Amino acid sequence: MGTDTAVGKTHQACLLARALRAEGRGVAAYKPVASGSAPPGQSDAELLWAASGSAEPLHRTCPQSFHAPLAPPLAAALEQRQVDEELLASGAVWWQQRCEFLIVEGAGGALSPISESSTVLDLACRLQLPVVLIAANRLGVVNHTLLSLQAILARGLPVLGVVLNDLPPASQDVSPDSNAGLLRSFAPASIPLVHSIEELWQPSGLDAH
Template sequence: MPSLGLFITGTDTGVGKTAVAIAIAAERRAAGVRVGVYKPVASGVVFDGSSDIERLWEAAGRPLTLAEVCPQAFAAAIAPVQAAAVEGKRVDEQLLRDGIGPWREACECVVVEGAGGLFSPLGEQSLNVDLARDLGLPLVIVDAARLGMIGRTLTVVRAARAEGLEVAEVVISHVQPLAGSPDDPTSEAGIVRHGVEELMRRLPPVPVRELGYHSLHE
């Protein structure tokens, strides 16, 4: 029986997807759920104990193996197809889809972290949106807590729906500490407070939450 899961995607690269995937995996695990973590392809990977893949695996309680967390990991910190090519390889499109198999057998919930944004390429053919659809998973859409978050987030939510995908949650991720006070509308903190409130007003029934900087980096 296929297990439940979530596909973590973003409005762009560098918006805090991994931190959100880690937080969700840790929450599920703390709730007693057997949680899996799957990164279909990753680039810029150095296995030094602090790579995204290792951090995801730790958050889930080290289930299965690191090679099953990410069956296709490449060293160059560029897009996956180009990072594979640097090593004389190609992204295996079928493995992107089949790599979730062991997790579906072993776990009750699989947290899948895409690469880049929803319409970023994963392989020569597949975009993130294609894989999310083929895996049959609802999306968690992540954006960074900074100016422009309303427009970026609504664009991706609407594009996802136009592709027939379900949006389970929006998470605004603090990728850096925010200056100023939430009560000052001209400060970074005030801009983010307004942005989150505006998204909460416009997105129901989709829940919107913030993941604070400290909760990401402790």
């Protein structure tokens, strides 16, 4: 789950999928819905599908996609379609019955709408998924991360860690050097803060879930 769009969710999910595969674990990746276009082979779904080494058709990795770079329900409406609410969850359940470790990547941030009536966080609660929160190490990340954690923890989901993803710095942004320290001061001390999801992959971390 992310704090926003374009924070590195797909990159971190792919890192985890490849790490799991390298250890011989049965892994699958799932993106319930996607919107926006990308060059061939570079969509989130295609990257996740490749990283997980899936032998299933691409639509099993992402069963619903829409062209416009908008929230999925808005992108669907432009095509005179609707997001299939039940498929969001049933597509994940299909994988849960067939793999050892399922990575689910949301669209946008925790409270981003993914259908006409539900958010990314709603779906995570429905599926009872533990959360790894991905945040971009840039100006504003402290506020975005703390608000996201507050929303997730209020719904009772376990947070396995926060990944402060290092992106190419914007000009004049000096915050990346101090964001981690500030987050550690305000976020719950029990939640690990790392710079790569691979740092959470150990018997005491993600492997327990």
